[in-house]
Amino acid sequence: MSSERIQMAHGSGGKLSHDLVKNIMWPAFANDILGAMHDGAQCTINGVRLAFSTDSYVVKPLFFAGGDIGKLAVCGTVNDVAMNGAVPLYLSAGFVLEEGFPIEILKRIVASMQQAAAEAGVYIVTGDTKVVEKGAVDGIYINTAGIGQIIDGIQISGQNARPGQDIILNGYLGEHSLAVMSERHGLEFPQTVVSDCAPLNRLVAELLTAVPQIAVLRDPTRGGLATTLNEIASQSQVGIMLDESSIPVSPAVQAACDILGFDPLYLANEGKMIVFVDKEYTAEVLRIMQSHIYGRESRIIGEVVPKPCGQVGLRTRIGGVRRLDMLIGDQLPRIC
Amino acid sequence: MLTMTDEQIKKAADFFTQEIARLAGQRSIRLMEVCGTHTVAIFKAGIRQLLPENVELVSGPGCPVCVTPNEYLDTAIAYSKDPQVIITTFGDMLKVPGSSSTLAQQKAAGADIRILYSPLESLEIAKENPDKNVIFLAVGFETTAPLAAATILMAEKAGITNFYVLSAHKLVPPALRVLLMSENSRVDGLLLPGHVSSMIGVKPYEFLIDEFSTPAVVAGFDPLDILQSIYMLVKQIHEGTPQLENQYRRIAPPRGNEVACRTLYKVYQAVDTVWRGIGNLEGSGLGIREEYRSFDAKTNIPVTVEVMKEHAGCQCGQVLCGTLLPTACPLFGKTCLPEHPVGSCMVSVEGTCAAWYKYGAGRWQG
Amino acid sequence: MCLAVPGKILEIQDLLATVEIGGVTRKISLMLLPESKVGEFVLIHAGFAIQAIDEEEVRKTLELFKELEEYADHDR
Numbered sequence: 001m002s003s004e005r006i007q008m009a010h011g012s013g014g015k016l017s018h019d020l021v022k023n024i025m026w027p028a029f030a031n032d033i034l035g036a037m038h039d040g041a042q043c044t045i046n047g048v049r050l051a052f053s054t055d056s057y058v059v060k061p062l063f064f065a066g067g068d069i070g071k072l073a074v075c076g077t078v079n080d081v082a083m084n085g086a087v088p089l090y091l092s093a094g095f096v097l098e099e100g101f102p103i104e105i106l107k108r109i110v111a112s113m114q115q116a117a118a119e120a121g122v123y124i125v126t127g128d129t130k131v132v133e134k135g136a137v138d139g140i141y142i143n144t145a146g147i148g149q150i151i152d153g154i155q156i157s158g159q160n161a162r163p164g165q166d167i168i169l170n171g172y173l174g175e176h177s178l179a180v181m182s183e184r185h186g187l188e189f190p191q192t193v194v195s196d197c198a199p200l201n202r203l204v205a206e207l208l209t210a211v212p213q214i215a216v217l218r219d220p221t222r223g224g225l226a227t228t229l230n231e232i233a234s235q236s237q238v239g240i241m242l243d244e245s246s247i248p249v250s251p252a253v254q255a256a257c258d259i260l261g262f263d264p265l266y267l268a269n270e271g272k273m274i275v276f277v278d279k280e281y282t283a284e285v286l287r288i289m290q291s292h293i294y295g296r297e298s299r300i301i302g303e304v305v306p307k308p309c310g311q312v313g314l315r316t317r318i319g320g321v322r323r324l325d326m327l328i329g330d331q332l333p334r335i336c
Numbered sequence: 337m338l339t340m341t342d343e344q345i346k347k348a349a350d351f352f353t354q355e356i357a358r359l360a361g362q363r364s365i366r367l368m369e370v371c372g373t374h375t376v377a378i379f380k381a382g383i384r385q386l387l388p389e390n391v392e393l394v395s396g397p398g399c400p401v402c403v404t405p406n407e408y409l410d411t412a413i414a415y416s417k418d419p420q421v422i423i424t425t426f427g428d429m430l431k432v433p434g435s436s437s438t439l440a441q442q443k444a445a446g447a448d449i450r451i452l453y454s455p456l457e458s459l460e461i462a463k464e465n466p467d468k469n470v471i472f473l474a475v476g477f478e479t480t481a482p483l484a485a486a487t488i489l490m491a492e493k494a495g496i497t498n499f500y501v502l503s504a505h506k507l508v509p510p511a512l513r514v515l516l517m518s519e520n521s522r523v524d525g526l527l528l529p530g531h532v533s534s535m536i537g538v539k540p541y542e543f544l545i546d547e548f549s550t551p552a553v554v555a556g557f558d559p560l561d562i563l564q565s566i567y568m569l570v571k572q573i574h575e576g577t578p579q580l581e582n583q584y585r586r587i588a589p590p591r592g593n594e595v596a597c598r599t600l601y602k603v604y605q606a607v608d609t610v611w612r613g614i615g616n617l618e619g620s621g622l623g624i625r626e627e628y629r630s631f632d633a634k635t636n637i638p639v640t641v642e643v644m645k646e647h648a649g650c651q652c653g654q655v656l657c658g659t660l661l662p663t664a665c666p667l668f669g670k671t672c673l674p675e676h677p678v679g680s681c682m683v684s685v686e687g688t689c690a691a692w693y694k695y696g697a698g699r700w701q702g
Numbered sequence: 703m704c705l706a707v708p709g710k711i712l713e714i715q716d717l718l719a720t721v722e723i724g725g726v727t728r729k730i731s732l733m734l735l736p737e738s739k740v741g742e743f744v745l746i747h748a749g750f751a752i753q754a755i756d757e758e759e760v761r762k763t764l765e766l767f768k769e770l771e772e773y774a775d776h777d778r
Contacts, residue, residue, distance in 0.1 A: 586756050
């Protein structure tokens with residue numbers, strides 16, 4: 001019963017999304033850089049190592065607690081580039097606008113993009129604007145691509161996870177997803193649920209300068225923490241064991257998940273990053289992260305283990321172990 | 337509401353785990369849970385890891401989606417193709433395979449299918465679309481059926497005439513009876529569904545002791561609730577005194593929710609119905625009463641449904657009765673996967689096979 | 703089939719209650735639990751309150767879980 005049409009689940013960042021790219025795009029575009037399967041591309045031009053990444057932003061609603069589509073479009077790509085161990089420098093911004101879209105709102109979004117770019121220290125240097133007929137897109141879609149220079153001596157890759165490494169997360173899960181979802185599901189959140197959308201490149205640069213031994217960096221966006229860790233476990237052929245008590249989820253996010261039947265470990269985050277590093281450097285990494293505005297809640301959430309290969313486990317509060325698989329399709333509200 | 341520190345939780349869990357092992361001794365014990373939500377909760381808490389090898393936990397037919405025959409899905413899919421119809425459904429149903437398609441695929445092809453959190457949302461949709469027929473896919477056991485009944489009563493009160501229900505509600509106690517009567521089953525104890533019990537109370541389960549002398553515990557869903565319930569069952573087995581106990585008193589009082597049951601049986605009545613993999617069970621389903629037939633989709637909206645096909649080799653029936661482990665099904669993990677399921681045990685989030693696949697058969701091989 | 707969460711009733715208007723669940727507020731129907739009062743804890747399933755939560759039993763359960771070793775001695 002294979003599907004011949006794109007379903008919403010293909011966009012959720014889980015296995016179906018993965019398979020779509022694997023079965024259609026990769027074979028068509030086949031090359032070594034793409035095959036390395038980093039979040040962005042790492043390439044070398046005349047001896048200069050560059051990281052290059054792109055993302056499209058279609059979030060609804062356009063404005064939510066803690067951000068908007070513009071801020072997201074800048075931070076998302078800035079972070080993708082940074083997670084390659086690079087300093088992001090320049091972004092492009094392509095807009096697809098629906099006929100009838102209010103110009104005032106476009107101005108707000110563009111201003112927000114500039115604000116985010118300024119904070120990140122990047123420049124939006126080129127772009128494009130297209131307008132399509134009413135109904136052809138939903139308001140506004142933004143694509144950003146970013147390029148940055150990989151820091152000297154740094155080798156970040158999803159293939160670098162090894163037993164003997166700690167896994168560190170910089171804060172609370174699911175905040176972005178819930179901030180965006182609240183309208184859609186008729187939930188009223190307390191003021192505390194705010195999208196964590198933020199540019200992490202400066203924190204990354206600080207970390208890599210102090211601890212160049214950092215092995216893996218990744219931002220758990222679509223598919224959530226569990227999917228991201230599965231990707232890394234698979235790419236590095238190692239096992240991962242997480243500690244449930246250590247994984248920070250706010251009561252409001254947990255409550256919303258309980259109501260809707262979602263799992264916080266699979267929710268998209270926007271201002272979160274995972275760091276894999278040899279245990280001897282953990283204390284230093286934590287010190288730097290916890291001193292940073294986007295890392296105050298950083299903590300060890302687990303470690304790399306030799307087996308089972310490619311699998312992620314979670315030690316539960318009662319002392320059991322649960323296997324954490326990749327997200328397959330998308331999470332849907334359920335009653336069972 | 338059970339606020340405890342991590343240390344307290346661990347200590348309590350250790351106590352139950354040790355006692356379960358001590359009381360089980362060398363005896364081979366097989367416990368069955370009959371609530372899909374328990375299936376998932378057990379995996380999520382990693383409970384099997386904590387049980388001795390001789391205490392086995394199997395899943396019964398507690399996933400309402402899984403026990404619904406293909407015909408129901410085929411009917412829903414046929415309705416979704418009708419341009420005058422808006423289908424409203426819980427998210428659970430979206431990816432369930434019918435004979436040749438799923439609601440998710442129909443949605444991708446342009447059908448108006450809307451996921452809701454509460455059946456009441458159907459009424460809003462019906463009011464906003466007076467020229468369309470809104471059909472709610474009413475699936476679930478006694479926890480959910482009263483909600484569909486309440487929604488029908490609300491529709492009647494509000495004079496809404498374009499709201500319909502395609503019902504496949506089922507009752508738990510008749511399924512338990514069939515399970516215990518089956519010659520293949522060997523169930524030493526039952527973990528009873530705590531939330532179904534919050535509706536129907538404890539009395540409907542008395543036959544488990546009176547007729548079958550099978551230990552049974554009404555169980556909650558917190559990891560400690562489940563551990564305590566398993567402990568209570570193993571203790572009964574050890575002492576040789578089968579009883580019907582209630583571990584979930586804080587939420588499932590003995591008399592249940594009488595208003596909910598009255599509401600349910602005002603609109604619905606017990607009917608014979610087919611359980612996938614089990615067959616026709618007398619008085620095990622819910623059908624809309626004559627006086628409310630104007631809300632029944634099949635009575636009022638004509639539809640042509642394709643001839644139902646069950647996939648050859650699908651063993652969902654046996655898996656549902658706990659007589660076959662998912663890993664023993666020849667299709668499991670090969671042609672039957674979460675991303676393209678053959679049978680419903682694999683597609684529903686709480687289906688036994690989906691749970692086994694996702695959580696890796698429950699024991700971490702570290 | 704049984705995903706349900708506990709919530710506290712903040713206000714009631716006709717048979718519609720505003721409940722609070724871990725800081726999140728939501729409107730739910732009291733059609734199946736019409737005797738509910740403001741301040742009570744109820745179990746919520748798919749937009750309906752389906753059962754009142756017995757706070758005394760919650761207290762007892764908590765006490766049991768926290769003091770298991772003490773209770774255990776009675777059994778052995």
